[in-house]
Amino acid sequence: MRERERIARFFAPLTDGEPGSYHLTDDAALLEPPAGKKLVITTDSVIEGIHVLPGATPEQYAVKLMRRNLSDLAAMGATPWRYTLNLHTPPNLPDTWFAEFAATLAEEQQQFGLVLIGGDSTSGPAPIHTTLTCFGVIDGHPLRRRGAHAGDDIYVSGTIGDAALGLLLLQQKSTAMSPLIERYHQPQPRLSLGQALRAHASAAIDISDGLLTDLAHLIDASHVGAAIYRERIPLSPAAQQMLQHNSTAWDAILNGGDDYELCFTAPPTARTFLHTFAGTLSLPLTRIGSVSPAAGLTLYDHERTALPLSPNGWEHS
Numbered sequence: 001m002r003e004r005e006r007i008a009r010f011f012a013p014l015t016d017g018e019p020g021s022y023h024l025t026d027d028a029a030l031l032e033p034p035a036g037k038k039l040v041i042t043t044d045s046v047i048e049g050i051h052v053l054p055g056a057t058p059e060q061y062a063v064k065l066m067r068r069n070l071s072d073l074a075a076m077g078a079t080p081w082r083y084t085l086n087l088h089t090p091p092n093l094p095d096t097w098f099a100e101f102a103a104t105l106a107e108e109q110q111q112f113g114l115v116l117i118g119g120d121s122t123s124g125p126a127p128i129h130t131t132l133t134c135f136g137v138i139d140g141h142p143l144r145r146r147g148a149h150a151g152d153d154i155y156v157s158g159t160i161g162d163a164a165l166g167l168l169l170l171q172q173k174s175t176a177m178s179p180l181i182e183r184y185h186q187p188q189p190r191l192s193l194g195q196a197l198r199a200h201a202s203a204a205i206d207i208s209d210g211l212l213t214d215l216a217h218l219i220d221a222s223h224v225g226a227a228i229y230r231e232r233i234p235l236s237p238a239a240q241q242m243l244q245h246n247s248t249a250w251d252a253i254l255n256g257g258d259d260y261e262l263c264f265t266a267p268p269t270a271r272t273f274l275h276t277f278a279g280t281l282s283l284p285l286t287r288i289g290s291v292s293p294a295a296g297l298t299l300y301d302h303e304r305t306a307l308p309l310s311p312n313g314w315e316h317s
């Protein structure tokens, strides 16, 4: 199928709901943000062999591509609105790949409230390279990485390390069906949490590169330090089980990426709200430490001994 035909057949239907997309038939889109709202814009890629394993399904590309971006909007407290899509694919990829990729994007649009407005596609040598630029909307100010104060509590949402442990299982060619593998393939952007935190948190970041790495980014941006307690880090039952058999799993939990949970700071006066709100969302919000005035990140074990840190979470270098 030729490129134009492919766009008309698989991608133009994803623009329904935004007349300014011109159904992908013009050179650019025309957007009018909702009255009084500001745009929050982020872009992320999913590349074969880097963000997904070689041979990943089109569904896995679409889900991870969309949710990596949505997680950044969640960290800013924004609401998803529109997006553009860039695809680079090898020439031998069958039409069914594009059909399944677009069908999954349609489901993601439905679930998260987005509409496609444009993009670009190229054909050439492997690997598959997909990029999405997400436009969110917000009333007023976004949540930022800067803003944490000494004495604030440090929280994480959900459970930490599942995706990195899931990736370990996949790399070990484990055939077991594990909820950890599910977490690797299907991250859940914490959009409702991020939107609510704008009124209660002092700073926030999404955990894409690993808890230690991303918390280090937050405290650097805020010009403060942090003390966190390893035994308070919330772990899923599957992660706890893996840790029992393999203590090196701690490295993946602390430094592995792809969880897409939120790490945020809030003054102790927010504890009551956060406790109640966690119940409303059915999402644990766990206090793992506190913000300190002096720069630097310290991790304590169950005996309150400072553990040596190697924040070798994935940094783009």
Ligand SMILES: [Mg+2]
Pocket: 071, 072, 075, 205, 206, 208
């Ligand atoms: Mg981020």
